[in-house]
Amino acid sequence: MPELPEVEIFRRYAHSVALHHPIVHVEVKAPVLLSGLPPDQFGRRICGQAFTETARHGKHLFLKLSGGSWLMIHFGMTGGLTYVRSRGECPRFTGVRFSFSNGHALVYVSARKLGQLCLTAQPASFVTARHLGPDALDPCLTPQDLGRVLRSRKRAVKLVLMDQHLIAGIGNLYADEILFQARLHPFQPAHQLNCRQVTRLFRALRHVCTLAIARDANPSRYPRTWLWHARFAGGRCPRCKASVVHAAKLGSRTTYWCPQCQRGISSSQEQT
DNA sequence: CTCTTTGTTTGTAG
DNA sequence: GCTACAAACAAAGA
Missing domain, CATH: 3.20.190.10 (MutM-like, N-terminal)
Structure with a gap:
């Protein structure tokens, strides 16, 4: 974990x-x-x-x-x-x-x-x-810093979030949760995010990490509104209920997201 | 036996 | 330098 x-x-x-x-x-x-x-x-x-x-x-x-x-x-x-x-x-x-x-x-x-x-x-x-990036919860880290990092990379935003050389601390599971809370598609190229999306991502990052810590990193205590509980085949989006979460490989790891709530990319490489 | 897994490093190729 | 991909590390569990 x-x-x-x-x-x-x-x-x-x-x-x-x-x-x-x-x-x-x-x-x-x-x-x-x-x-x-x-x-x-x-x-x-x-x-x-x-x-x-x-x-x-x-x-x-x-x-x-x-x-x-x-x-x-x-x-x-x-x-x-x-x-x-x-x-x-x-x-x-x-x-x-x-x-x-x-x-x-x-x-x-x-x-x-x-x-x-x-x-x-x-x-x-x-x-x-080790050339580690700033800690994801470093109080000195600003949305502008995050924006700079994102603009400098063309890879999928999720891969940038997980790159320890850029920002330290986010792994596969929390990256999915953060992107879900920010309503961003994990495959979206990082440099394409606009200002508003960067701000949402920054807030979601802070919110998810802080709340997870407040809940003792115990998933059973994470809010029902979190994608966390739907990370399985057939899992339903806790926000829109209607859609079944999608799963696909990104950077050799399984990525889950809600196709309804997390848009922003011409849908491709998607499977259930 | 096969496939997967919350992470990181290294090699290869373009 | 950046990006993408695969393999390796080790070992349990489905």
């Missing part, structure tokens, strides 16, 4: 439970998740310190270590964090386990191991080195 809202919930979770406990052991069950350092050195660089601060940029979570460096955590498609209170407990799909002196532990779990953990000097330097 880890797109921006989920990662923000993980950040808050880690912030509330995992700070200021000395780390006594780092167990790497899935070395493939580490980048930059072999497991033993990774552990050595972390042991004896404590997490003291949290940050997030897009889908990337950062935990500051008392020594000054930061642990970067990316969740891939299936990653997550759990705080366990019983000594030695390793949930299914445990990838890395950070054990604290109180016997508890912060566990990074990932069924498909597509995530990544590494150490970095600072979130800002990591973001620069």
